[in-house]
Amino acid sequence: MDKLVIRGGRRISGSVTASGSKNSSLPIIASTLLTGNGTFTLHRIPDLKDIKTFTQLLHHLGAETTFADNTLKVTTDKVTSILAPYELVKKMRASIYVLGPLLARFGHARVSLPGGCAFGPRPIDLHLMAMEKLGAQITIETGFIDAVAPNGKLHGAHIDFPISSVGATGNALMAAVLAEGTTTISNAAAEPEIVTLCKFLIAMGASIKGTGTTELEIEGCQSLNATEFHNVFDRIEAGTLLAAAAITGGEITVNGVEPEQLKSVLKKFVHAGCSVETTKNSVTLKSSGKLLPTNITAKPYPAFPTDMQAQWIALMTQAEGTSHITDKIYHERFNHIPELNRLGANIEIRKNQALVHGPKTLSGTKVMSTDLRASASLVLAGLVADGTTEVLRVYHLDRGYEKIEVKLKSLGADINRETYKEF
């Protein structure tokens, strides 16, 4: 197993390019299942565990892929199975993204129910509601979702999501593009990852109106084609790297990211006392190291993203006062807090709100990763802690960050990956 060994106290400064977005790659790769016409060439796909898991799932279904230099080629003309097995789905809940495309193309999908995850239940009722609206008959048996489209075709519908869901919006889009007739989606997620998915589906020949808004209209078509596509950069990785400079009093330029996609986060960095300058595709942040307490509430886009909540809590341990951090998307996404407190932070949890009392000098020790963004927050804390911090079980981090220790080392961090054995 791997750990990251960090000796704190070094300023994070310099220039780095973000990797491709994990959370837009996954629905894009799932969408390749919608057609067997040709080979997809997908650029700027990050080399991550979650991507490997997803391509394993595609292989299981019969697709063929090659991956080199962050370019993924996918051919799905020989897809023969519609079964997504438990062994793969339990490794990554985003496997649920194959439900819509398999149902749309083959009229049948059999997907293992995804597990929960470290920060609470992750229901899929909205995914199933959307598929049923489009005409699917769904049964849940022996831990599987079995979805069948009568006479093999879905039909257009009006889907009105009671709450904003990135995944359910993605599945609804991928199912609707081959349905007979028009589908409208109200209260659709408008996250940049959904915008990118819409652009990809349109590049495949789909007809989608309202991209970037919460009201989408899809005109189903007979068939789609493979295409070449450049994925967007990862806005959450970019935000995490900016936080590394903010917490260590450094200066960083992150290239590739579109500032608009991180607007709510950049605003909060300014409130916290950092200076932020942007160009069309880069962000430069400068921090004096003195940070002001800054409250955040994680909500659907364009509000502050829940995927930056853990990183923000780590940052606020160094702010001069108390910060209120509320997560309205995942009320229990606070597993990082006990580990941050073991480093010497003073953070209270009250229901879905954390009160971070700063500034607190952190002292390095061994800390345990519990999920992807929690492990990122522990790395940030380690960068500023006195002494040595060992972040264990970094397989969590490897799910969503491509060579993060290489990037941080190039920016001045004293950080190394080492293997270790657990008792």
Ligand code: EPZ
């Ligand atoms: C996506 O998860 C992201 N994952 C998550 O990022 C991100 O935190 C989340 O969106 C919110 O932005 C990927 O894109 C692979 P949701 P998703 O459906 O689609 C509730 C990371 O760190 N809900 O938008 O699963 C749900 O419980 C990961 O990269 C239902 O009630 O999230 C939550 O409260 C973690 N029923 C809210 O909606 C459903 O059927 C938003 O969840 C689906 C969701």
